[in-house]
Amino acid sequence: MTQTALAAIDRPxxxxxxxxxxxxxxxxxxxxxxxxxxxxxxxxSDVRDxxxxxxxxxxxxxxxxxxxxxxxxDAVSLVLKWxxxxxxxxxxxxxxxxxxxxRRLAAIKSLVSMGLNLGVCxxxxxxxxxxxxxxxxxxxxxxxxxxxxILSTCDRETVAGKRDYALLRxxxxxxxxxxxxxxxxxxxxxxxxxxxxxxxxGRGTQAETIDLGAATAQAVADWLxxxxxxxxxxxxxxxxxxxxxxxxxxTGDGLYKLVQARTKKAGIDKVMSxxxxxxxxITAALDATDGNVRKVQKLSRHKKLDTLMIYDDNRxxxxxxxxxxxxxxx
Numbered sequence: 001m002t003q004t005a006l007a008a009i010d011r012p013x014x015x016x017x018x019x020x021x022x023x024x025x026x027x028x029x030x031x032x033x034x035x036x037x038x039x040x041x042x043x044x045s046d047v048r049d050x051x052x053x054x055x056x057x058x059x060x061x062x063x064x065x066x067x068x069x070x071x072x073x074d075a076v077s078l079v080l081k082w083x084x085x086x087x088x089x090x091x092x093x094x095x096x097x098x099x100x101x102x103r104r105l106a107a108i109k110s111l112v113s114m115g116l117n118l119g120v121c122x123x124x125x126x127x128x129x130x131x132x133x134x135x136x137x138x139x140x141x142x143x144x145x146x147x148x149x150i151l152s153t154c155d156r157e158t159v160a161g162k163r164d165y166a167l168l169r170x171x172x173x174x175x176x177x178x179x180x181x182x183x184x185x186x187x188x189x190x191x192x193x194x195x196x197x198x199x200x201x202g203r204g205t206q207a208e209t210i211d212l213g214a215a216t217a218q219a220v221a222d223w224l225x226x227x228x229x230x231x232x233x234x235x236x237x238x239x240x241x242x243x244x245x246x247x248x249x250x251t252g253d254g255l256y257k258l259v260q261a262r263t264k265k266a267g268i269d270k271v272m273s274x275x276x277x278x279x280x281x282i283t284a285a286l287d288a289t290d291g292n293v294r295k296v297q298k299l300s301r302h303k304k305l306d307t308l309m310i311y312d313d314n315r316x317x318x319x320x321x322x323x324x325x326x327x328x329x330x
Contacts, residue, residue, distance in 0.1 A: 026065070026114050026120055027064050028061075042103065047108065050104070053082055053085060054078055065120060072123035075112070079105070082108075083105060086100075087131075142270060150263055150272075159227075160241050163238060163241065164262060165222075166219040167223075167250075169216040169219045171278065173216040174216070175278045175299050175301075176198065176274075181238065182250055183199050184196070184238065185237060186231055187234065188237070189220055191221045194214065195211055196210050198210060228247065236248075236249035255274055259276075278300075282308075283315050291312050293309060
């Protein structure tokens with residue numbers, strides 16, 4: 001073996017990294033790091049609001065870099081000023097709600113955290129606190145009788161009626177979120193095992209399998225038997241049937257409009273949405289199980305049991321009962 005060959009063995013060639021960017025676009029990297037299309041859309045909107053409000057400019061790469069290169073004190077001061085503008089409504093139609101303020105602060109905090117990870121800045125915004133809010137203040141929905149009225153508007157002799165009936169049964173029987181329903185593909189449904197594979201909230205591509213009630217599984221099977229168009233495993237279970245978007249996956253917005261239309265047709269005045277049906281189903285499940293929050297947690301898939309306790313407290317109306325007792329003392 002020659003001396004050159006021996007030298008090559010002793011000193012192997014180091015790999016190159018063509019994707020290494022020493023001048024990163026932090027906002028682009030932040031968006032690329034998010035799986036959810038909706039999350040990316042909201043982040044763009046919130047970051048844009050910060051830069052338009054505080055600089056009068058759009059968040060270009062140069063503008064974002066200039067912000068991240070500020071001192072920590074200057075950056076914190078700027079974000080706190082933005083927060084006060086959102087709270088006061090200065091230059092806006094009205095003050096923003098606490099949840100909206102917290103969401104926008106979270107977007108800027110995420111931008112700064114990404115800048116820190118990429119070495120563009122040397123601080124984070126952990127010191128900036130969000131507004132205190134009470135989650136799930138209103139978990140009211142509709143009762144079983146009202147939901148039966150909504151289901152009764154579905155003419156199950158028609159294609160649209162079969163689709164809507166199956167969709168509504170899924171929302172009620174499994175307390176699904178609208179994005180969980182809109183993302184369903186035909187291969188996710190197992191009619192023999194009566195199971196459904198869903199992509200739960202915050203789980204990325206990690207699917208979980210849930211069990212379906214017999215009536216719900218049959219409703220989905222009846223719909224798929226008449227569903228127009230192709231029917232491969234990757235095709236969506238629920239599709240639009242209107243002329244403009246026929247055959248396309250039914251979006252979360254389409255699902256929202258469908259629920260509203262069915263509710264109105266049933267003569268129910270309460271403003272309903274897929275999430276309201278989820279609230280209704282969870283409350284009905286707590287009623288049916290005599291407040292067994294651990295059982296109902298399996299249905300709702302809430303990570304924290306405390307969330308179910310809020311539903312149970314709202315359902316029981318304990319505060320009203322105690323107030324009535326106090327009123328009766330005089």
